[in-house]
Amino acid sequence: MLVEDSQATRALMTKKYAHCPLKKRPVLVREERPATPPTTPPHPAHLATRLYYDYHCDTENDEPQNLSTKPEDLSKTGNYPSKASSPVATAAVKMEPREWPQQLEYLAACRARLEPAPAELARPSPQYAYLPTLYAPYPLEELYPAAPSLSPPAHPQMYAHYSPASPPSSCSPPPCPEDLRSPGSVSSDSGISVSAPRRPRYQCPDCAKSYSTYSGLSKHQQYHCAAAEGSLARKSFSCKYCAKVYTSLGALKMHIRTHTLPCKCHLCGKAFSRPWLLQGHIRTHTGEKPFSCHHCRRAFADRSNLRAHLQTHSDVKKYSCSGCGKTFSRMSLLSKHLEGGCGVPGASAYEYRPEALPTTHTHQQLPPTATVHAY
DNA sequence: CTGGGGAAGGGGCCC
DNA sequence: CGGGCCCCTTCCCCA
Numbered sequence: 001m002l003v004e005d006s007q008a009t010r011a012l013m014t015k016k017y018a019h020c021p022l023k024k025r026p027v028l029v030r031e032e033r034p035a036t037p038p039t040t041p042p043h044p045a046h047l048a049t050r051l052y053y054d055y056h057c058d059t060e061n062d063e064p065q066n067l068s069t070k071p072e073d074l075s076k077t078g079n080y081p082s083k084a085s086s087p088v089a090t091a092a093v094k095m096e097p098r099e100w101p102q103q104l105e106y107l108a109a110c111r112a113r114l115e116p117a118p119a120e121l122a123r124p125s126p127q128y129a130y131l132p133t134l135y136a137p138y139p140l141e142e143l144y145p146a147a148p149s150l151s152p153p154a155h156p157q158m159y160a161h162y163s164p165a166s167p168p169s170s171c172s173p174p175p176c177p178e179d180l181r182s183p184g185s186v187s188s189d190s191g192i193s194v195s196a197p198r199r200p201r202y203q204c205p206d207c208a209k210s211y212s213t214y215s216g217l218s219k220h221q222q223y224h225c226a227a228a229e230g231s232l233a234r235k236s237f238s239c240k241y242c243a244k245v246y247t248s249l250g251a252l253k254m255h256i257r258t259h260t261l262p263c264k265c266h267l268c269g270k271a272f273s274r275p276w277l278l279q280g281h282i283r284t285h286t287g288e289k290p291f292s293c294h295h296c297r298r299a300f301a302d303r304s305n306l307r308a309h310l311q312t313h314s315d316v317k318k319y320s321c322s323g324c325g326k327t328f329s330r331m332s333l334l335s336k337h338l339e340g341g342c343g344v345p346g347a348s349a350y351e352y353r354p355e356a357l358p359t360t361h362t363h364q365q366l367p368p369t370a371t372v373h374a375y
Numbered sequence: 376c377t378g379g380g381g382a383a384g385g386g387g388c389c390c
Numbered sequence: 391c392g393g394g395c396c397c398c399t400t401c402c403c404c405a
Contacts, residue, residue: 304397312380337377384398385400386399
């Protein structure tokens, strides 16, 4: 993603999604589990396997779920939105509140068998060794051959791969937790040039954005190209739930998933548009946290959350106010800072550190390995 | 009020 | 073309 102008991007996104009722928070769908959970929890391996695979990607059912923009906190109230809460939702079913204690008890029993001791919480293995290997255990000793240090890694590039889904091979260099970015995302996202073999680029005739693959360009034109949106001749498939129009049926199908939410969690009934979103959600049930911080051993279920956490270990935060120079670990914190007024005139933009980068843009991203001393 | 964590969303890219 | 994964971002909640 291009980040040289995130404020503009945010504004664009706000505009882009303003018309669309989809915004965060999945909704509850029909609960298909028996009302009474088994008296004895299944083996964690069976549970995890079922948790991951036991969902529908119901392409047959295009009926949308609740599409309200800001549903209440479902986890607290258990009062999941009914179809009445959305003008287009037709299939959302409210779970009977009396089922929740049973669900929670059932989950607690399963979780007790899944969760490691607190001291071991940050380690994904071997407690999760029996999980269905979607997140296969990976030895932290290989990931972090040296003791924790606040010094920048000597060879940051060595640490490109950091994914429990793809553990490093024995002959590969150890991945660096500090650089959690995948290799393929470095150049285009950060604007930092990296030495990579020249490959043919596929350029969008409407907005001049280029992509390394034709499929990338194709998807861009199908879904994202704002410049092409004015060309109605290109659009022939319209979404029946919102005003979106697409140039191909495949693009429309992909979009409709965000309305129909075909991937359903059979433990709590929440529905998601993509399987991997459900996958992440299921971790909230199992307590699986495959991403751990090497500084404090705190573990996270989401890689991005670990990345944000790493900023808290950094002396110099990633986002800085151009007015007062104060740094923040998250852009949202900086935004709050700016919204509240930092007291310095003209402090309306922020910049990424470090200073070595050109500062012609008001919003720049820190290169993955610079100035961050965490890990 | 601020900072941080949890959860979830969409876009980009590779296979 | 579609699935899967990664990334960044956002929203909400809490200490």
